Amino acid sequence: MIKGSECLCGKKVVPKRDICPKCGKHMSEAEFQDFGRVLTLTILHVPPEGYEGPIMFCMVAIEGGAKLVCGYEGDRDLDIGEHVRIKKIDNKYICEPLV
C-alpha cells in the first residue's frame, strides 16, 4: 500500500500532506493501492536530485482516486493508459508495467 492523505471534501493525495490543496482543511492519513494507470508521460533530461537522467516520469492515477508522479527506469516505453505497479524505493516512487 502507498501512504497518502484524504480530505472530507473528497480530495486524495500521495504522498501524505497535512493541508488539503483543494479546500485548505486538515487532511487525514489514508492508504492507497500500489497500482494505477498512466495518465501522462514526460522525459526529463535533467532529472530531479536523486534520480539519474534522462529518466521518464509519469503521472499515475492510483486506484482509489489519488494521482502521483513516478519515475520509470524500465527499458521500454510505457503507453498512456497502461496499468503500472508503483514501488517506493529510497523515498522515490518508481513505477513498472503490470505484466
Ligand SMILES: [Zn+2]
Ligand atoms: Zn479538502
